[in-house]
Amino acid sequence: MxxxxxxxxxxxxxxxxxxxxxxxxxxxxxxxxAVVQRAGVAKKSLYNNFTSKADLVSQxxxxxxxxWLALNDARQEGAQTPRERILAVFDAYRDHAEFAYERGFRGxxxxxxxxxxxxxxxxxxxxRRHKEEVEALLLAPLSELLPDDPARAGRLARQLSFLLExxxxxxxxxxxxxxxxxxxxxxxxxxxxx
Amino acid sequence: MxxxxxxxxxxxxxxxxxxxxxxxxxxxxxxxxAVVQRAGVAKKSLYNNFTSKADLVSQxxxxxxxxWLALNDARQEGAQTPRERILAVFDAYRDHAEFAYERGFRGxxxxxxxxxxxxxxxxxxxxRRHKEEVEALLLAPLSELLPDDPARAGRLARQLSFLLExxxxxxxxxxxxxxxxxxxxxxxxxxxxx
DNA sequence: AGATATAGGTATACAGACCTACCTACTCCG
DNA sequence: CGGAGTAGGTAGGTCTGTATACCTATATCT
Numbered sequence: 361m362x363x364x365x366x367x368x369x370x371x372x373x374x375x376x377x378x379x380x381x382x383x384x385x386x387x388x389x390x391x392x393x394a395v396v397q398r399a400g401v402a403k404k405s406l407y408n409n410f411t412s413k414a415d416l417v418s419q420x421x422x423x424x425x426x427x428w429l430a431l432n433d434a435r436q437e438g439a440q441t442p443r444e445r446i447l448a449v450f451d452a453y454r455d456h457a458e459f460a461y462e463r464g465f466r467g468x469x470x471x472x473x474x475x476x477x478x479x480x481x482x483x484x485x486x487x488r489r490h491k492e493e494v495e496a497l498l499l500a501p502l503s504e505l506l507p508d509d510p511a512r513a514g515r516l517a518r519q520l521s522f523l524l525e526x527x528x529x530x531x532x533x534x535x536x537x538x539x540x541x542x543x544x545x546x547x548x549x550x551x552x553x554x
Numbered sequence: 555m556x557x558x559x560x561x562x563x564x565x566x567x568x569x570x571x572x573x574x575x576x577x578x579x580x581x582x583x584x585x586x587x588a589v590v591q592r593a594g595v596a597k598k599s600l601y602n603n604f605t606s607k608a609d610l611v612s613q614x615x616x617x618x619x620x621x622w623l624a625l626n627d628a629r630q631e632g633a634q635t636p637r638e639r640i641l642a643v644f645d646a647y648r649d650h651a652e653f654a655y656e657r658g659f660r661g662x663x664x665x666x667x668x669x670x671x672x673x674x675x676x677x678x679x680x681x682r683r684h685k686e687e688v689e690a691l692l693l694a695p696l697s698e699l700l701p702d703d704p705a706r707a708g709r710l711a712r713q714l715s716f717l718l719e720x721x722x723x724x725x726x727x728x729x730x731x732x733x734x735x736x737x738x739x740x741x742x743x744x745x746x747x748x
Numbered sequence: 749a750g751a752t753a754t755a756g757g758t759a760t761a762c763a764g765a766c767c768t769a770c771c772t773a774c775t776c777c778g
Numbered sequence: 779c780g781g782a783g784t785a786g787g788t789a790g791g792t793c794t795g796t797a798t799a800c801c802t803a804t805a806t807c808t
Contacts (some may be wrong), residue, residue: 370785380807383715384672384673385672386582386670386672388580388582388583388667388670389582389670389674390765391764391765392765392766393764393765393766398566401785401786402784402785402786402787402788402789403767403768403786404768404769404784404787405784405786406767406787407768408783408784408785412766412767413765413766437629445603445759457749463672464673466673469667471723472669472670474582474726474727475661475665475666475669475670475726476580476582476583476666476669476670477580478657479658479660479729480577480652481579481644481658484727487727488727489729490764491724493726496792506582515740516606516737517567518712518740519717519740521720521724522716522717522720522733522736522737522740523713523716523717523720524720525719525720525721525723525724526715526717526718526719526720526721526722526723527716527719527720528715528721529665529719529722529723530685530715530716530718531801532668533665533668533678533681533682533685534682535673536589539716539804542712542716543716546709546712546713546716564754564755572807574800585794585795585796585799586795586796587794587795587796595755595756596755596756596757597756597757597758597798598755598757598798599754599755599756600755600797601798602753602754602755603754606796606797607795607796607797612767617780705776
């Protein structure tokens with residue numbers, strides 16, 4: 361089987377430790393030794409569960425994406441109208457921002473990672489997929505609201521996703537997640553005319 | 555005096571080389587040796603002109619900020635109305651995006667650097683100042699357009715700056731600067747109602 | 749011209765990176 | 779039970795990074 365949870369599998373402990381350190385100090389700024397020390401496991405265990413640091417990074421990115429999806433699903437549960445489903449995406453982003461580790465909020469972990477990965481790194485693909493998925497989640501309700509104008513729905517989805525991304529980038533710079541609330545309010549404003 | 559241009563001062567050669575390498579490979583991904591080799595300069599010269607790599611990074615960030623300001627000034631020359639002055643800021647960002655080195659476009663160098671710098675790094679302060687300055691450049695014409703509603707002008711400036719930032723972040727991910735054109739069009743749309 | 753500062757170039761200290769090796773111990777499973 | 783797989787722990791190997799030292803050569807300034 362995959363891993364029927366022995367105590368708390370070394371794999372999970374490593375991923376959790378890597379998540380905190382990668383987010384706080386950056387990927388390049390985090391050494392293998394720091395990860396195993398924080399995880400409280402032997403270095404051997406790391407290389408039993410991951411083929412390399414790049415593999416650990418890749419799984420870290422996937423995990424953060426999955427983490428956000430779960431938060432979004434939870435928010436979508438409570439959303440009824442298309443308009444609420446759009447704002448739920450903004451709420452999910454804000455929820456995700458609460459995942460700050462000890463060094464404080466530093467913006468979107470996926471975006472930060474992409475900024476530090478080289479252009480050909482496979483990890484960037486994960487980040488691109490994430491952003492596409494978010495945009496699709498914005499587009500679906502908009503298409504419902506504007507069934508006769510798909511072009512406008514597409515432009516609006518893109519605009520909202522830019523807004524979200526920009527708010528996240530600025531939030532990371534300032535170290536606060538207030539910008540995500542602002543962005544949500546802006547999105548709500550844009551939607552009242554529909 | 556400062557440095558009355560001997561031939562092409564080592565300081566400039568180093569900054570130019572660092573700019574290309576930092577932008578293409580990231581700051582952490584760029585070693586001192588690579589910088590001096592590309593600059594065609596001795597390592598001694600680096601440590602004569604800069605106290606450390608951190609100093610080089612800091613001056614790199616300042617230089618990119620100044621570079622953008624120059625591009626913006628040029629664009630503002632041709633702008634007459636407040637509306638044009640706002641769109642000129644978007645144009646300047648697009649101009650700046652054309653500063654791609656051999657590895658292609660990778661988004662806003664300042665934002666990428668901030669993503670990879672730790673929370674307490676002084677370099678982040680430079681990036682914050684840059685973003686504040688951009689937002690101020692957006693706010694001034696909006697205050698002219700909305701002299702009786704400064705609150706709305708402020709919100710709009712912030713929204714436009716989020717739009718710009720988000721487009722830049724996405725553009726860096728995709729490796730293309732088309733998103734900046736989209737953002738300019740969105741901004742133009744938002745301004746027609748004023 | 750002579751003094752001072754800057755530059756080239758190589759060698760090197762010193763730390764930290766990623767990864768592997770070896771040995772021991774526990775646990776799972778037929 | 780006995781063997782295989784996973785885990786802990788330490789040690790080391792190789793590479794790369796930042797920064798300095800030393801010596802020579804060139805350029806600038808009085």
